[in-house]
Amino acid sequence: MHRTTNPTKGRRQFGRLLAAAATVMVGATGLTACGTGDDDNYVLHYTTYSNATSDQSRTVQRWAEEVEKLTDGGVTVRFHYSESLVDAEEAVRAAQDGRADLAQVGSIYAASDLSMFTVIELPFETQNPEAQMRAITRLYGENRTYREDFDRQGVRFLFPIPLGNAVLGLNRPANDVTDLRGRSIRAGGLTSDVLLAAGANPVAMTATDIYESMQRGVVDGYTSLALANLSTFALSTTTPQLVDPGIGVYSSSVVVVNEELYESMPQKYQEALQTASRNAIDNGLDEMDAAARTACEELTGSGTEFGSLPQDDVATWKADADIADSWVARYEQRGYDAQSVLDDYRRIVAEEERRSDYSDPLISCMKGHQG
Numbered sequence: 001m002h003r004t005t006n007p008t009k010g011r012r013q014f015g016r017l018l019a020a021a022a023t024v025m026v027g028a029t030g031l032t033a034c035g036t037g038d039d040d041n042y043v044l045h046y047t048t049y050s051n052a053t054s055d056q057s058r059t060v061q062r063w064a065e066e067v068e069k070l071t072d073g074g075v076t077v078r079f080h081y082s083e084s085l086v087d088a089e090e091a092v093r094a095a096q097d098g099r100a101d102l103a104q105v106g107s108i109y110a111a112s113d114l115s116m117f118t119v120i121e122l123p124f125e126t127q128n129p130e131a132q133m134r135a136i137t138r139l140y141g142e143n144r145t146y147r148e149d150f151d152r153q154g155v156r157f158l159f160p161i162p163l164g165n166a167v168l169g170l171n172r173p174a175n176d177v178t179d180l181r182g183r184s185i186r187a188g189g190l191t192s193d194v195l196l197a198a199g200a201n202p203v204a205m206t207a208t209d210i211y212e213s214m215q216r217g218v219v220d221g222y223t224s225l226a227l228a229n230l231s232t233f234a235l236s237t238t239t240p241q242l243v244d245p246g247i248g249v250y251s252s253s254v255v256v257v258n259e260e261l262y263e264s265m266p267q268k269y270q271e272a273l274q275t276a277s278r279n280a281i282d283n284g285l286d287e288m289d290a291a292a293r294t295a296c297e298e299l300t301g302s303g304t305e306f307g308s309l310p311q312d313d314v315a316t317w318k319a320d321a322d323i324a325d326s327w328v329a330r331y332e333q334r335g336y337d338a339q340s341v342l343d344d345y346r347r348i349v350a351e352e353e354r355r356s357d358y359s360d361p362l363i364s365c366m367k368g369h370q371g
Helices: 007-023 055-071 088-096 115-121 127-143 143-153 188-197 208-214 259-264 267-301 311-321 323-334 340-353 359-369
Strands: 040-045 075-079 104-107 155-161 166-168 183-188 200-205 241-244 253-258 306-308
Touching: 040 088, 040 188, 055 155, 055 253, 055 267, 055 340, 075 259, 088 104, 088 143, 088 155, 088 253, 104 155, 115 127, 115 155, 115 188, 115 340, 127 143, 127 155, 127 267, 127 340, 143 340, 155 259, 155 267, 188 311, 188 323, 241 359, 253 259, 253 267, 259 359, 267 306, 267 359, 306 359, 323 340
Parallel strands: 040 075, 040 104, 183 200, 241 306
Antiparallel strands: 104 253, 155 253, 166 241
16 A cells, blocks of 8 residues: 555655665564555555654644545555654654655754754744744745755655643742743753753753653753643643743644655645645644643642743843844854745744734633732
8 A cells, every 4th residue: 555566656665665674674564565556545654752642643643534534545644653663853864764754843853954944943933833833834835945954855844733832840939030040941942042041951851751850859840841741741730830931932843744755646645635734733723722721720730830920031031042143143154044034934923923813822821820
């Protein structure tokens, strides 16, 4: 079924299959299953670092269900959860060389492979995840520098998956930004640079290690997570203080497909993938909202105290951190037209914010617990 036995297609895929064989042993149910003789049947292998029940995986499951329906079963997706196929850092290269067909690529893991995608990690740019996701999608079509990263890696962007606004979980209160000085806080991506500007000590660790590290006092808090993530990592019932740091949307991930494989598909299948991808943003927001509501209820039930950093403090923090200018300078030194990417990102975000009435669930959760 997967990558059919059509001889022309077989030659086109042969290099990818050799690369896959050199990296991973394929068993009886291997990733490149034998063709059935029917050129219209595909099984696409999807690699993700998310578990099967997360809102992110639910978003892709809904996408896969829609694709299967639109293709009358001609395209199906086999899921490989929790880095069971490849590590998160390998996702782009795995989709490129044939170890996977589809991949979830987190911006936190994308700096070397999809450098321009990390523009969406810039803090203090927007509080609206819908606007961010539509900007991610439009950048692929409207900014050549942004798109060229995907083309260079041999993958095609399909759709983004939301994460929401950054939360700050702490073991003791923080009334302003200065209260973060000297604290060790788990962080990743550009959010680490923001914490450095506040005098905190960002600590790199996987989200699965946060719970134990908080309990043992290895870290004083965590960020680079959103409200919807907290239940997954047992943090919605164990976080003494939850603060809205004002950073806003801090990250996202995207689903990509191998470009050569996509081009080998019949046009009707390509159109099915694109149709389902257009619906994925709304589906992703629905799934994120549901997970965030559960987390908010659990935080409330466990006695978590809620708070927000003062807006004036956040404005000063943004100016002192100067993350956007540093991002542009770093990548322009590497030959990217990074300023054009940032300018287009900000333009599109502003346009999408005017169209959107979406409110991040962190905002509504905070309103329910503050006077």
